[in-house]
Amino acid sequence: MLVATRPETMKITKIKEHIGAIVTGIDLREPVAAETRQRLYDAAVDNVVLIIRGQNFTPAQYQAAAELFGELMEDQNRRYLVDGFPLISVLSNRHKDSQGNPAKIGTNSTWHTDHTNQECPPKFTMLYAVEVPDKGGATRVCNSRAAYEALPEDLKQRITPMKTANTLISSARFKIANPDILNDQLESKTPPMIHPLLRTHPERGTKAVWFHKSKTEMILGMTPEDTQEFLQDLTDRITQPEFCYAHEYQKGDMLIIDDRSSLHKAGFDYDHSQHRLLYRILVRGDRPF
Numbered sequence: 001m002l003v004a005t006r007p008e009t010m011k012i013t014k015i016k017e018h019i020g021a022i023v024t025g026i027d028l029r030e031p032v033a034a035e036t037r038q039r040l041y042d043a044a045v046d047n048v049v050l051i052i053r054g055q056n057f058t059p060a061q062y063q064a065a066a067e068l069f070g071e072l073m074e075d076q077n078r079r080y081l082v083d084g085f086p087l088i089s090v091l092s093n094r095h096k097d098s099q100g101n102p103a104k105i106g107t108n109s110t111w112h113t114d115h116t117n118q119e120c121p122p123k124f125t126m127l128y129a130v131e132v133p134d135k136g137g138a139t140r141v142c143n144s145r146a147a148y149e150a151l152p153e154d155l156k157q158r159i160t161p162m163k164t165a166n167t168l169i170s171s172a173r174f175k176i177a178n179p180d181i182l183n184d185q186l187e188s189k190t191p192p193m194i195h196p197l198l199r200t201h202p203e204r205g206t207k208a209v210w211f212h213k214s215k216t217e218m219i220l221g222m223t224p225e226d227t228q229e230f231l232q233d234l235t236d237r238i239t240q241p242e243f244c245y246a247h248e249y250q251k252g253d254m255l256i257i258d259d260r261s262s263l264h265k266a267g268f269d270y271d272h273s274q275h276r277l278l279y280r281i282l283v284r285g286d287r288p289f
């Protein structure tokens, strides 16, 4: 007797040469074959950001889908979590601060990669769109591997030995930081975490520019002021349009960003009377080298 097999409907379509791919025709609430899982994983790594469209998750289903991509890790910001799901954090423009007032919404986010103050920052950042504004509020992602490869040779050589000292929040950012996070930094006794500015991808061997400007206290050997200026200049060079993609969300999108080859940036350019609600999950990564 022939056993009917479900036709493979999943389609992965590249968005542009250097960055992004969109996945349709898969429901991650259903069991996923090992081969399909591997295709999705490779597509996320190769394209730096993968958008899986049309999902309809409960928090438990979202977490199970995220686990297809590795072991999950806690978000270091423990203030806003989905009830009963300590590994899912809530990004919303309707949060309250510790005083019960509407939390300060950023308007000027910087390009960054997540949790650089930790020894082992996440390999993937995942975002699931629960509520989205009519327009705007895009998450921007830059392929900092392709951008690195396009840098002039002398700059490549100059940044190769550079190391960053990372804290929860750099002193250069103190004036504009959320007061709750600032307190965490002031009370923190942990020494800065030293990481390379140029990161080698542990699975591909490629190099990418890799930093969080607001968490970089200094590049070793540079003053904090010169560091901020240098990183801004480097950011301007690498975030050229051909290396970047701005994702405007549809409800049900699951974004997977390979943090080891990219920088990203939140978007605040939307009507703030509308709710923008994303669930974030982080997948554990290795120590950068």
Ligand SMILES: [Fe+2]
Pocket (backbone or CB within 6 Å): 112, 113, 114, 264
């Ligand atoms: Fe981020």
